[in-house]
Amino acid sequence: MEETAWPVRAGRAASALLALVAVGYSLTTGLQTAGWSVANFFSYFTIESALLSGAVLLAGAIAPSADPRRQLLRGAATVCMATTGLVDAVVLSGLSLGLTSGWVNLVVHRVLPAVLVVDWLTQPPRRPLPYRAVPLWFLPPLVFAVYTLVRGPGAHWYPYQFLDPRGVGYVRVAANLAGTLVVLAVLSFALAWGARVVRRRLDARRGHPQAPVPAPAASY
Numbered sequence: 001m002e003e004t005a006w007p008v009r010a011g012r013a014a015s016a017l018l019a020l021v022a023v024g025y026s027l028t029t030g031l032q033t034a035g036w037s038v039a040n041f042f043s044y045f046t047i048e049s050a051l052l053s054g055a056v057l058l059a060g061a062i063a064p065s066a067d068p069r070r071q072l073l074r075g076a077a078t079v080c081m082a083t084t085g086l087v088d089a090v091v092l093s094g095l096s097l098g099l100t101s102g103w104v105n106l107v108v109h110r111v112l113p114a115v116l117v118v119d120w121l122t123q124p125p126r127r128p129l130p131y132r133a134v135p136l137w138f139l140p141p142l143v144f145a146v147y148t149l150v151r152g153p154g155a156h157w158y159p160y161q162f163l164d165p166r167g168v169g170y171v172r173v174a175a176n177l178a179g180t181l182v183v184l185a186v187l188s189f190a191l192a193w194g195a196r197v198v199r200r201r202l203d204a205r206r207g208h209p210q211a212p213v214p215a216p217a218a219s220y
Contacts, residue, residue, distance in 0.1 A: 004060070004064040004123065008119075008123060009060070009061045009062075009064065010061070011115075011119075012057040012058070012060045012061035012119065013057070013058065013061035013062075015054075015057050015111075015112070015115045015119075016053075016054045016055075016057035016058035016061060017054075018107055018111065018112075019050050019051070019053055019054035019057065019107070019108075019112055020051075020054045022050065022103075022104045022107040022108055023047060023050050023051060023054070023104075023108075025101065025104060026041070026047075026101065026104045027041060029101065037157075039155070040155070040157055040159070043147075043148065043151065043155075043157075043159055044159045045080070045084060045141070045144050045159065045160075046084050046088070046108050046109065047108075048080075048140075048144065049077070049080040049081050049083075049084045049108075049112075049140075050081070050084075050107075050108045050112060052076075052077045052080060052140070053077045053078075053080070053081045053112055053116055055077075056073060056074050056077040057077075057115075057116075057119070060074065060119075066125065066126045066127065068125070068127060068129065071125040071127075071129060072129060072133060072136060072137075074120070074125075075120065075125075075129060075134075075137055075188075075191065075192070075195075076136070076137045076139075076140055077116060078116040078117060078119075078120040078191060079137040079140075079141075079184065079187060079188050079191060080140050080141065081112050081113045081116040081117075082113050082116065082117050082187055082191070083141060083180075083183070083184060083187065084108070084109065084112075084113060085109055085110060085112075085113030085114070086113075086183070086187070087180070088109040089109075091160075091162060117191070120191060120194075120195060121191075121194050121195060121198055122198070124194075124195035124196070124198045124199040124202070125195060125199065126199070128192075128195065128196045128199060129192060129195075131189065131192060134188050134189055134192050135185075135188075137184075137188045138181065138184055138185070138188065141180070141184055142181075145163065145177055145180075148160075148163050149163070149165075149173070152164070152165075162176045163176065163177075
């Protein structure tokens with residue numbers, strides 16, 4: 001188990017609880033609304049990211065670990081949550097996304113992205129993740145996009161307007177996805193680089209050499 005200060009662990013636990021309460025509240029409130037769809041609710045990338053982030057934060061509170069696989073998953077949750085906040089602020093601001101309360105919207109689009117990014121950059125992995133592993137962080141958003149486009153025609157529903165070919169056409173959807181991928185790549189590599197910089201400074205301050213990057217043989 002990685003040695004992590006108790007205030008950090010307490011903050012992670014509180015944030016995980018907040019994430020789960022926000023999603024749970026939105027779910028139970030939605031269930032009381034006629035015509036509301038559970039399947040559609042869990043088909044929002046925001047909800048999926050919030051649940052992943054809650055699980056990662058809870059694991060980091062209960063049993064912190066320097067295991068590269070755990071840190072890779074932690075980084076993926078951070079990227080997903082940061083992307084959620086960024087897309088909401090730039091593309092989806094002011095739109096109704098099926099969330100049942102203003103405070104839930106605040107938690108999942110503002111608070112959680114900030115918490116995940118701050119936690120990642122102030123508590124970086126002890127062993128820097130190799131840059132070749134960073135593209136793995138693209139997988140959750142890409143899988144979500146494929147799932148949405150495959151499910152959409154049968155469900156007659158798309159969670160976000162910029163992914164709805166009925167309104168903007170498949171060419172525009174493809175362009176939107178390409179743009180999102182570029183933003184995702186920049187964000188991912190920036191977070192990986194930021195974590196390396198902070199780790200070097202922390203190790204230098206404590207007089208410890210930075211742990212070496214795992215060799216290519218240590219696959220994820």
